[in-house]
Amino acid sequence: MIGTIAVSTGSLLVLVGLWSALTNRDIIRMIVGFTIFDVGIHLIMISVGYISGGTAPIISNLSDIGVSYVDPVPQALVLTAIVIGLGITAFMLTYAVNMYEKKGTLEIDKFEELKW
Amino acid sequence: MEIAGSIFVLIGSLIFFLSSLGVIRMPDVYNRIQTGTKATTLGTIFVLVGLAFLSPDWTAKLAVLLVFILLTNPVSSHVVARAAHFNKEPMSPLTIEDKLEAKEEEA
Amino acid sequence: MEILFLIISVFTVITALTALAVKDRVVSVLAGGATGLFASILFIIMAAPDVAMTEAAIGSGLTTFIFFFALRKIRRNDQDHSYKVSEVTNRSREND
Amino acid sequence: MIKKAFTFLMLGGLGAMLLNFILSFRERTALPEVAAHYIEKGPAELGSANIVTSVVVTYRGLDTLGEVTILFAAAAVVGLLIHLNRNENAVRREGSEILKTASALLFPLILMFGAYVFLNGHLSPGGGFQGGAIIASAVVLTVLASPNRKIGHTVLSVIESISGLAYVALGAAGALLVANGFLDNRIIPLGEFGTLFSAGLIPIIYTLIGLKVGSELSSVVISLNGETIEEDDQ
Known part of the structure; x- marks a missing residue:
C-alpha cells in the first residue's frame, strides 16, 4: 500500500515538475x-526497492535472522543522484545568472537567438 | 515514566498549536516571528524532554539537540527580524518604539 | 502508518503545485524546498534513513541556499521581483 | 499555440505511461538476488553494519568515484563561469553582533557534527555525502555572517585534491595488494563488528569522500555568493 502511494506521489511530482x-x-x-x-x-526509485514491512538495511546484530x-x-x-542533482542545479543557476547579465531579463521569450 | 513522557510531549504539541495560532493572529511580521520562535523553542524543548522520558537511553543525544536548539533558534529569529527590518517590511500601526531604526539614524 | 503516509504525500503534491502556481519567485523556490522536506519524511517511512538525511540536507537545504544566492545576484536591478510581463518589456526597451 | 499543444501531448503521453506503471505496480515481497547477497554476506564480508554504506563505498565504489568526479566538474564549471565578472571591492552590510558571535561559536560545532556523521557512516545512517553537506552548511553560515571576508579557494582546493588523490590511491592499493579489485576495503584488518574502528577501509574512504564533497559544495556556495559588478541603468 505504501509503495503504491509513493509511486503515485512520485509520478504526480514528475508531472508537476515537467509541467x-x-x-x-x-x-x-x-x-x-x-x-x-x-x-x-x-521517490519512484525508492518505492521500487521498498518491501512492505521491511526495516532499514542497517544490521545491528549479526545473529538477527528473520528480519526483512x-x-x-x-x-x-538515490544517495548519489541527490548529490549530482545539487551539482546540476548549481550549474543551471550559473547559466541563468550569466544569461541575466547578458540580457537583463530572465524571461525565456526574450532570448531570441535560438528561435526558429 | 511513560505517562510523564506523554504529558510532556502533549504540552509541547499544545505549545506548537498555540504558536501556529499566533502566527495567524498577529498583525505584522515582527510579532509573528516573535510568537513563532518563542513557542517553537519551548515546544521543541518540551517534546525532547518527553522523548527523554519515553526512551531513557537517548538522553545524551537529546541533551545535545537541546543545546543546539537553544543556541540556534533565537539567533535565526533575530536574523530574520533584522532582515525584515532592513527590507522595510511595514510595521503594525500599534508599534510604539523602533530601537534599531533609532540606532541606525544615530550611526 | 499508511494514513500518515497518505497525508504527507498529499502535502508533498500540494507544495509542488504551489511552486508551480504561485507568482512570486521567492515563494516558488521556498515551496520547492518544502517539497524536498516532505519527501524526506516519506523516505524515512519507507525505511531509507540515509536517503532522508541526504534529501533534507542537500535537496532541501543547500539547494534552496544556492537558489537564494543566485536570486540575490539577479534581484539587484530587478527590484520588483513579482513577475510581470509588461514591466520586463518596458525595462528592456529602456535598455535599448 | 502549437508549442502548447505539443506540451499537452507530451505530458499526456508521459502521464499515461506513469498511470500504466502505477496500475501494474506491485510491492515486492522478496529481495532480488543481488540485494539478498549484499544483505546476507555484506556484514561478514566487509564488516559494515550499514549496508547502504558498503554498497556505496565498496560494492559500487567505482560509481561513487565517477559521481564525485561529476560533482568536481560541476563545481569547477560554476567557479569558471561565475568568476567572469567579479567585483572585489563591493561592500555588503555586515551581520549583526549576535549573528557573528553565534556563527563563530557554531562553526566548529557544526564541523564536528559533520565529522561525526561521516566517521559513523558504517554504523548508523549517514556518511560522506551527508557529512559533506553539513560542512558546506557551516561554510554557508560564515559566508552569511561576515559577507565581506574574502575566503580563498586555495585551502578548499588543496583539501579537495589531497582527498581525491588519497581516495584513488587507496582504491588502487586495494587492487594491487589484495588483488580483489579496485576499492577493496580489506587491505587492513576488519576489526570487531559494530565498533568505530572496524570495516577496514570504509571509514577512511568515507572520510575522504566527506572532505571532498564538503569542499566541493563549499566552493560552489562561495562561487555563487561572489559579488558581481553592479550594472547601472544607463
Whole structure:
C-alpha cells in the first residue's frame, strides 16, 4: 500500500515538475520545476526497492535472522543522484545568472537567438 | 515514566498549536516571528524532554539537540527580524518604539 | 502508518503545485524546498534513513541556499521581483 | 499555440505511461538476488553494519568515484563561469553582533557534527555525502555572517585534491595488494563488528569522500555568493 502511494506521489511530482519546466516563462521557476522532477524520480526509485514491512538495511546484530530488510541498492543510487542533482542545479543557476547579465531579463521569450 | 513522557510531549504539541495560532493572529511580521520562535523553542524543548522520558537511553543525544536548539533558534529569529527590518517590511500601526531604526539614524 | 503516509504525500503534491502556481519567485523556490522536506519524511517511512538525511540536507537545504544566492545576484536591478510581463518589456526597451 | 499543444501531448503521453506503471505496480515481497547477497554476506564480508554504506563505498565504489568526479566538474564549471565578472571591492552590510558571535561559536560545532556523521557512516545512517553537506552548511553560515571576508579557494582546493588523490590511491592499493579489485576495503584488518574502528577501509574512504564533497559544495556556495559588478541603468 505504501509503495503504491509513493509511486503515485512520485509520478504526480514528475508531472508537476515537467509541467513547470515546460510552461513557465521564468528561468528560475523552470529550474525549480527541475528540482521537483528530481524529487519525484527519487521517490519512484525508492518505492521500487521498498518491501512492505521491511526495516532499514542497517544490521545491528549479526545473529538477527528473520528480519526483512528493504533493498539497499536503489537507496545507494538515490544517495548519489541527490548529490549530482545539487551539482546540476548549481550549474543551471550559473547559466541563468550569466544569461541575466547578458540580457537583463530572465524571461525565456526574450532570448531570441535560438528561435526558429 | 511513560505517562510523564506523554504529558510532556502533549504540552509541547499544545505549545506548537498555540504558536501556529499566533502566527495567524498577529498583525505584522515582527510579532509573528516573535510568537513563532518563542513557542517553537519551548515546544521543541518540551517534546525532547518527553522523548527523554519515553526512551531513557537517548538522553545524551537529546541533551545535545537541546543545546543546539537553544543556541540556534533565537539567533535565526533575530536574523530574520533584522532582515525584515532592513527590507522595510511595514510595521503594525500599534508599534510604539523602533530601537534599531533609532540606532541606525544615530550611526 | 499508511494514513500518515497518505497525508504527507498529499502535502508533498500540494507544495509542488504551489511552486508551480504561485507568482512570486521567492515563494516558488521556498515551496520547492518544502517539497524536498516532505519527501524526506516519506523516505524515512519507507525505511531509507540515509536517503532522508541526504534529501533534507542537500535537496532541501543547500539547494534552496544556492537558489537564494543566485536570486540575490539577479534581484539587484530587478527590484520588483513579482513577475510581470509588461514591466520586463518596458525595462528592456529602456535598455535599448 | 502549437508549442502548447505539443506540451499537452507530451505530458499526456508521459502521464499515461506513469498511470500504466502505477496500475501494474506491485510491492515486492522478496529481495532480488543481488540485494539478498549484499544483505546476507555484506556484514561478514566487509564488516559494515550499514549496508547502504558498503554498497556505496565498496560494492559500487567505482560509481561513487565517477559521481564525485561529476560533482568536481560541476563545481569547477560554476567557479569558471561565475568568476567572469567579479567585483572585489563591493561592500555588503555586515551581520549583526549576535549573528557573528553565534556563527563563530557554531562553526566548529557544526564541523564536528559533520565529522561525526561521516566517521559513523558504517554504523548508523549517514556518511560522506551527508557529512559533506553539513560542512558546506557551516561554510554557508560564515559566508552569511561576515559577507565581506574574502575566503580563498586555495585551502578548499588543496583539501579537495589531497582527498581525491588519497581516495584513488587507496582504491588502487586495494587492487594491487589484495588483488580483489579496485576499492577493496580489506587491505587492513576488519576489526570487531559494530565498533568505530572496524570495516577496514570504509571509514577512511568515507572520510575522504566527506572532505571532498564538503569542499566541493563549499566552493560552489562561495562561487555563487561572489559579488558581481553592479550594472547601472544607463
